[in-house]
Amino acid sequence: MKEDFLKYQAQTTPHPLALEISHAKGSYIYSIQGKKYLDFVAGVSACSLGHCHPRVVNAVKEQLDSYLHVMVYGEYAQGPAVEYTKLLAHHLPEKLNKTYLTNSGTEAIEGALKLARRATGRTELIAAKNAYHGNTMGSLSLMDYEERVKPFRPLIGDISFIKFNLGEDLKRITHKTAAVILETIQGGAGFIVPENNYLEKVKARCVEVGALLILDEIQPGFGRTGKLFGFQYFQVVPDILVIGKGMGGGLPIGAFTASEEVMDLLMDNPKLGHITTFGGNAVIAAAALATLQEITQSDLMAESLEKEKLFRELLVHPLLNKIRGKGLMLALITPSEEIATEIILKCQDRGLILFWLLFEKKAVRITPPLTISMEEIKEGCGIIIDVLNEIK
Ligand SMILES: Cc1ncc(COP(=O)(O)O)c(C=O)c1O
Numbered sequence: 001m002k003e004d005f006l007k008y009q010a011q012t013t014p015h016p017l018a019l020e021i022s023h024a025k026g027s028y029i030y031s032i033q034g035k036k037y038l039d040f041v042a043g044v045s046a047c048s049l050g051h052c053h054p055r056v057v058n059a060v061k062e063q064l065d066s067y068l069h070v071m072v073y074g075e076y077a078q079g080p081a082v083e084y085t086k087l088l089a090h091h092l093p094e095k096l097n098k099t100y101l102t103n104s105g106t107e108a109i110e111g112a113l114k115l116a117r118r119a120t121g122r123t124e125l126i127a128a129k130n131a132y133h134g135n136t137m138g139s140l141s142l143m144d145y146e147e148r149v150k151p152f153r154p155l156i157g158d159i160s161f162i163k164f165n166l167g168e169d170l171k172r173i174t175h176k177t178a179a180v181i182l183e184t185i186q187g188g189a190g191f192i193v194p195e196n197n198y199l200e201k202v203k204a205r206c207v208e209v210g211a212l213l214i215l216d217e218i219q220p221g222f223g224r225t226g227k228l229f230g231f232q233y234f235q236v237v238p239d240i241l242v243i244g245k246g247m248g249g250g251l252p253i254g255a256f257t258a259s260e261e262v263m264d265l266l267m268d269n270p271k272l273g274h275i276t277t278f279g280g281n282a283v284i285a286a287a288a289l290a291t292l293q294e295i296t297q298s299d300l301m302a303e304s305l306e307k308e309k310l311f312r313e314l315l316v317h318p319l320l321n322k323i324r325g326k327g328l329m330l331a332l333i334t335p336s337e338e339i340a341t342e343i344i345l346k347c348q349d350r351g352l353i354l355f356w357l358l359f360e361k362k363a364v365r366i367t368p369p370l371t372i373s374m375e376e377i378k379e380g381c382g383i384i385i386d387v388l389n390e391i392k
Helices: 002-008 054-064 079-091 105-120 146-152 167-172 198-209 260-267 282-297 300-314 337-349 374-390
Strands: 021-025 028-031 036-039 098-102 124-128 159-162 177-183 212-216 240-243 254-258 322-326 329-333 363-366
Touching (some): 036 374, 054 282, 079 098, 079 254, 079 282, 105 177, 105 212, 105 254, 105 260, 167 198, 198 212, 300 322, 337 363, 337 374
Parallel strands (some): 124 159, 124 177, 177 212, 212 240
Antiparallel strands (some): 021 028, 028 036, 098 254, 240 254, 322 329, 329 363
16 A cells, blocks of 8 residues: 555655554554554544544434535535534634634635635734644745745735744734734644733734734644633634634534624625635534534543643653643654654654654654543653653
8 A cells, every 4th residue: 555655645745654554443543564553643633532433423424324515615504514603602702603614724724814804904914933824825825934935936915924922023913914813822833832921912912903813723722722722721812713623523624713793794795705615514514513512521621631741740851851732732842853753753663653843843743632541641651751761
């Protein structure tokens, strides 16, 4: 399979890990060679309930017996999407009450950017340095990583960058700004948490100048940080919330949520302000609904803080400079890129899946399923410490 994977499937790096997957269940992934891997990455925060969670699988199977796809987004009332958006509104602050369902995180970002320009009549968008919001043209335009964006220029215009957590930069948000877009916790940059009331200050500045605040919760969302959404740790409600990844319990989905007043602008001038064929697909929405029900009806959110504590207790080693992040969104910061890579590759050899972060090369990603057990955490951390002890 590996040969055909490399030959026929488009590759994005010269040396993909190329594990040949047989099946996955709970916190484990199994290769076709019969090797078992404990998964500390969860498909990069996507498999919030682990692999093939029975509640998600049953919801999908049930929906498969009724209908799959019947119409483009927004024309017909389809139970799973309606129930999902209603339940989400119930769990969000009152103002965030209308949701547009998309196929991916990056499409949700595109929708949010369009909505912000439409709602304010302004064009300028401000993003943070080292941010990652996705890889379609609009989302890519929010990335100030020259090496990665240069070949794709010209990107969309009127975008500027501020430094995350730097209060001084907030004066760059002005009456010309349509929206400021931030990850609530910066992911690719190294799991950087807002400090010193940063988000509150950004929001206050946005209110002062009439700009919208868009928060990207695609990684921290859905219980990963111990609350349903990361912004709930702060005294801030975004004007537009963007979600994805863990939302679908392992299936592809994203969404952006705003007030009815703002969201309804997509109906008019022009109408069909955002179009998608498969957004809100019934099978995927059924999986998202089961995932949200499970996360909000179980103790998983509270437990993720207990699990964070255990990780922090067990992962103490001279080669670990610090552990950044919150809940089950943790980044081990090592002394060098080489050491981070050695840890990731050696752990994989021993049956533990870890991964890199996009920009912070000295980091090792730990974003396990929320359903991981304390025993599994001990097992995986034991492997990491053994590998660290062998590094010269
Ligand atoms: C913070 C953040 N925003 C947006 C995206 C894009 O989501 P997707 O890959 O579903 O398009 C990602 C994906 O890694 C992300 O981490």
